[in-house]
Amino acid sequence: MKLGAHVSVAGGLHNAVSWALEIEADTFQMFSKNQRQWIAKPLTEEEITAFRKPLEKTKLGPLMIHGSYLINMGSPDETKGKRAQTAFLEEYNRCEDLGVEYLNFHPGSHTHPKKDMRDDKVVREEALERIATLMNKTIDETKGYKSKLVIENAAGQGTNVGIKFEEIRHIIDRIDDKKRIGVCIDTQHSWASGYDWRNNFSNVWDDFEDIVGMEYLVGLHLNDSKSDLGSRVDRHENLGVGKMGKRTFKSFMTEDRLKHLPAYLETPGGPEMWKPEIAVLRKLAEE
Numbered sequence: 001m002k003l004g005a006h007v008s009v010a011g012g013l014h015n016a017v018s019w020a021l022e023i024e025a026d027t028f029q030m031f032s033k034n035q036r037q038w039i040a041k042p043l044t045e046e047e048i049t050a051f052r053k054p055l056e057k058t059k060l061g062p063l064m065i066h067g068s069y070l071i072n073m074g075s076p077d078e079t080k081g082k083r084a085q086t087a088f089l090e091e092y093n094r095c096e097d098l099g100v101e102y103l104n105f106h107p108g109s110h111t112h113p114k115k116d117m118r119d120d121k122v123v124r125e126e127a128l129e130r131i132a133t134l135m136n137k138t139i140d141e142t143k144g145y146k147s148k149l150v151i152e153n154a155a156g157q158g159t160n161v162g163i164k165f166e167e168i169r170h171i172i173d174r175i176d177d178k179k180r181i182g183v184c185i186d187t188q189h190s191w192a193s194g195y196d197w198r199n200n201f202s203n204v205w206d207d208f209e210d211i212v213g214m215e216y217l218v219g220l221h222l223n224d225s226k227s228d229l230g231s232r233v234d235r236h237e238n239l240g241v242g243k244m245g246k247r248t249f250k251s252f253m254t255e256d257r258l259k260h261l262p263a264y265l266e267t268p269g270g271p272e273m274w275k276p277e278i279a280v281l282r283k284l285a286e287e
Helices: 015-022 045-056 078-098 121-140 165-173 187-192 197-211 246-254 271-286
Strands: 002-006 027-030 064-066 102-105 148-152 181-186 217-222 262-265
Touching: 002 271, 015 027, 015 045, 015 271, 027 262, 045 078, 064 078, 078 102, 078 121, 102 181, 102 217, 121 148, 121 165, 148 165, 148 217, 165 181, 165 197, 181 187, 187 197, 187 217, 197 246, 217 246, 246 271, 262 271
Parallel strands: 002 027, 002 262, 027 064, 064 102, 102 148, 148 181, 181 217, 217 262
Antiparallel strands: none
């Protein structure tokens, strides 16, 4: 498994390469702009070259850009949905310009104001349909792009959709060009949404294989959890310190179905923690 982390781009996108090398990573994830901004200035040729040139001198990859947290393509508000898709398209353009393999994004939320409608099947499926529609629109507007759009499973906070494998499959089934999409499984999010990696590891992957299909899995976010199993609370913890435990991450590192994948840490503490965590994961793979 190729290991990395979500590294900083402070001072310029090219600094992500330096940080990845600093923590002795095989790959990395980053933002392509301020994640709290809807729209950013287009990348200049100088910025693109400044990122790609040092990257070419390394063996880092495959890389992943994490989309803005603002984007919600599941919104029932047509104006908000259009704004989200415009921002999503911009992120995708940046991903392709930089030569990054994957644009990872959270599916979105249905935003129904009534709490008792949080898990209403019809409300949730309508949001999934809107997400798929805007993904198809994005794909139609980007003919020839090589970067993949990667659906990340959600933890289930608020009115998040895409928290169960069935919901991810619902989106996939409605995408016209399935070669352009993938899935990234966040270990903490899936734990928070009820998937028991600690006690039911192999069966969870069997379920994923049966429902979604391993052919869509392009990466992992390796995070322990501060929150309980099934809590639907998105709270990441350092590996082995949280509710999932160190033994669970040994399972991730030794699972044959996952060995070819990249995995990105999004744990607390920054580079000072990521470098030793990557070293620990490599040792677990060898035990």
